Amino acid sequence: MVAAVREAKARAGKGKAARAKGRSGAEPAAAVESPGALLDGIFTAVGESPQAGGALPEIVRKNRRERAKRRLLDALAARGDYPVPETLRGELRTLVERWAQKGFEDAFAEADAFEIRCVEERAVLDAAARGDEEARFAAAERVYRREVEARYGQIEIRGLQLSARVRQDLEIAYVPLHVEVLSEPRSASTSTKMAGGKPKAGARTAKHKDLATMLRALAQLRAQERPRVLATDALKAHPRLLLVGEPGSGKSTLVAYLATRAARGELPVPAARTHPALIPFVVPVRSLQDAAATPEAIAHAAGTERWFVEAALRHGRALLLVDGLDEARTDVGGKVLPAVMETADAHPGNHVVVTTRPVGTPGKDEITPGGFTRARLVPMTRDEVGVFIDRWCLAAELSLNKPHRQAEVDARAAADDLKERVRASRAIEKLAQTTLLCSVICVVHRFLGQRIPERRVALYEAITNVLLYEWDRAKFPEGTAIGKLDAHAKRALLARLALSMHEARVAELPAEEVVKRLAAHLPDLGFPEEDASAIVAEIRDRNGVLVERTAGAFAFSHLTFQEYLAAMELVNLHAHDQLLRKYKDRWWHEVIVLAAGFPGAHAEKIIRGLLTKDGESVDAGTMLAAQCTETAVEVRKPLRREIENRVARLVPPESPKEFETLVGLGELAGPVLLRALDTASTEGKASIIMVLSEIRYEPATRQVLRFLKDPSRTKRPFADSGEMIAQSYTLAECAVVFAHWLLDESETAFSAYLDAMPSADPSVIRILRVIANSEKIPRLRIKYEALISRYEAAHAKTSSSASPSPRRAARSG
Known part of the structure; x- marks a missing residue:
């Protein structure tokens, strides 16, 4: 459009001179190509696809072609007699090529969009010709907003393995994400929890014999x-x-999503803004040729014109969306953010969002640039995962061109099934907290006939298969190093890397160290070690099994994949003794449990080795052995019974030492504790619930909430952390301790809590009233009050139905 605008602005000044030259007999200017001639040339060059026409009669094919040409001629006429710039000519050629592949079917939607584009572009050109800058900006804004919405208003539904990439409207497929706003840099010494996660186990540091005081x-x-x-x-x-x-x-x-909402004028803005409609400019950092964030560079990256960006910045209406700061080229990496800050400072009143992966070492402070607020994207909650699954399944069904109502029915059935499977598996729940891995789980569920492998090893194999497939479909240029590796070679290469990283007790490595380790293994796979550098460079910007987590440092996209691949490598090496030597090291627990689940791993040998490590005691070896029976393909019944008998000696805990042992085992002890919960004594149940509370074991939610109605009271001291609790409590009161931390973790869990309140024991209400009165966070106080109200409403209804009115009583007398 730039050339056309220049031409339009120049016309008013050059008109008289041109006419004077014409009158003086000067040689006329070369004739501008007419729209008809332009279209004739394009249609002739494109030709016709024989397959698209099929068995249609010749006259029908001809009429279609002529109608298509007239449609585009009308669109070009809507631009007036302004020259058609080369960019628009390219769009025309692309449109005609796509249309020809469909046999020039009538009512082609892209022709409508092209005609609208031409009309709106004419408004910009007319305003430029008149010298009306305000009208020019308003007209250009309308055109640009439509372009942004068309470019960013859809999301790709990846992994469907269809012949073409599938895109759906953001409104259908997107789940709004949450952040944790950090007012100041955080360090490991001051953090009470991981970003977006739960407080660490053991947060109940002070001991209170009064449950209400403990909950306060x-x-x-x-x-x-x-x-x-x-x-x-x-x-x-x-x-x-x-x-x-x-x-x-x-x-x-x-x-x-932000760009689309802003383009539609739907993005919330501060009430103080004089003009609420922000204009979004998306700047992918990898597209920047240098470190400059000038209006010219922003315009080039965002696909618009410099004057338009300058005007938006000048009026304080720009929303700069600088995406992927960590993806900047090495030579400009440290200069991009200062350049963005300089542009923002020079044009106050505009909004700026810069995205990046973590740039510091995990656990260390990250620097926040002056004037910016740092926020961290947090993992999805269980409820947000549920919404993500609902929307992904609907988008997948709609991609098959089903009627919308039928797509909704089929999507609901698939989503409900998957959500139930996710809730039933702690391993899947943990993976599903990021959008990438949640979408991969959706893909696995869809292409395994709406099921998820129950064994963790089979599940992780299916997920890594999907991620490796994404690498395969990324269309690396011919001759790339990673393109030479098939799926088995990639997995073998990554497994060796995973084991070396786990042995070094790291979850992240500098790029040069990754290159070194891959180079050492590539010759074993029949490839030159020189390919290692190219492989690392080729996967740098692609989400998959291995990712560049921070600038210049690589990690597996989830620690689970490092553990899974390390276990696979150890099984391939028949390194059972190496596994058993690490049984007391929590860093290796999941690797040991997963190793027992691989075919050919000799699971019973691993399990017996773990039991032997414990001798006569019941400790980490026994708990690991119990976990291995869940992942192993086959474990004979006598060995299972031996493990059950051993576990019964520690669960439920009968002393503070045994209690602390179970807490120290963390989630490793969770499944074992749950299995014992129904058969234990009242005191044993109380201790088990307290352990589950201490380790924050969310999969126990449904089972523990059932005890809210249990008035059974402890009669003997029961084990807790650091002491035996002599005071008598109901199991309902113990369940309140467990449910306390759930209140702000999950709306699904809160709903289950609400549903349990009508039948709750009165001891529950006494504690909740105390907590509600002392709760400082408004949203949590509201939830406590809702729980109490649910109980009171149910019991008021019961009381009114149980007590007949005086008139009814007299009549019955």
Whole structure:
């Protein structure tokens, strides 16, 4: 459009001179190619696809072609007599080529869009010719907003393995993401929890014999935690936002969502803004040729014109969405953010969002640039995972061109099945907290006939297959190093890397170290070690099994994949003794459990070795052995019974030492504790519930909430952390301790809590009233009050139905 605008602006000044030359007999200017001639040339060059026409009569094919040409001629006529710039000519050629592949079917939607584009572009050109800058900007804004929405208003549904890539509207497929706003850099010494996660196990540090006092202390701890807020709300409150997210957490999709909402005028903005409609400019950092963030560079990256960006910045209406700071080329990496800050400082009143992967070493402070607020994308909650699954399944069904109502029915059935399977598996729940891995789980479920492998090893194999497939379909240029490797070679290469990293006790390596380790293994696979550098460079910007987590440092996209691949390599090496030597090291627990689940791993040998390590005691070896029976393909019944008998000696815990042992085992002890919960004594159940509370074992939610109605009271001291509790409690009161931390973790869990309240024991209400009165966080106080109200409403109804009115009583007398 730039050339056309220049031409339009020049016309008014050159008209008289041109006419004077014509009158003086000067040689006339070369004739501008007419729209008809332009279209004739394009249609002739494109020709016709024989397959598209099929068995249609010749006259029908001819009429279709002529109608298509007239449609585009009308569109070009809507531009007036302005020259057709080369960019628009290219769009015309592309449109005609696609249309020809469909046999020039009538009512082709792209022709409508092209005609609208021409009309709107004419408004810009007319305003430029008149010298009316305000009208020119308004007309250009309308055109640009439509282009942004067309470019970013859809999301690719990956992994469907259809012949063409599938895209669906963001409104159908997108799940709004939440962030944790960090007012200051955080360090490991001051953090009480991982970003977006739960407080660490063992947060109940003070011992209180009074449950209400204990819960008040927990509430004070929770009040110190940073709240989760919608990313859009964070932008509304903080006009300059540095958004940090792990690979696969949805940063680029969030940028597309913000751009689309802004283009539609739907993005929340501070009430103080004089003009609420922000204009989004998406700047992928990898597209920057240098470190400059000038209006010219922004215009080039965003696909618009410099004057338009300058005007938006000048009026304080720009929303700069700088995506992938960590993806900057090495020579400009440290200069991009200062350049963005300089542009923002020179044009106050505009909004800026910069996305990046974590740039510092995990656990160390990250620097927040001046004027920016740092926020961290947090993992999805269980409820958000459920919404993600609902929307993914609907998008997948709609991609098959089903009627919308039928797609909704089929999607609901698939989503409900998958959500139930996710909730039933702690391993899947943990993976599904990021958008990338949640979508992969959806793919696995869909292509395995709406099921998920129950054994973790089979599940991780299916997921890594999908991620490796994404590498395969990424269409690496011919001759690339990674393109030479088939799926088995890739998996073998990554397994060797995973084991070396796990042995080094690291989850992240510098790029040069990754190159070194891959180079050492490539010759074993029949490839030159020189390919290692190329492989690392080729996967740098692609989400998959291995990702560049921070600038210049690589990691597996989830620690689970490192553990799975390390276990696979150890099984291939028949390194059972190496596994058993690490049985007391928590870093290796999941690797040991997964190793027992591989075919040919000799699971019983691993299990017996673990039992032997414990001798006569019941410790980590026994708990690991119990976990191995869940992952192993086959374990004979006598060995299973031997493990059950051993576990019964520790569960339920009968002393503070045994209690602390179970807490120390963490989630490793969770499944064993749950299996014992129904058969234990009242005191044993109380201790088990307290352990589950201490380790924050969310899969126990449904089972423990059933005890809210249990009035059974402890009659003897029961084990807790550091002491035996002599005071008598109901199991319902113990269940309140477990449910306390769930209140702000999951709306699904809160709903289950609400549903249990009508039948709750009165001892529950006494504690909840105390907590509600002392709760400092408004949203949590509201939830406590809702729980109490649900109980009171149910019991008021019961009381009114049980007590007949005086008139009814007299009549019955």
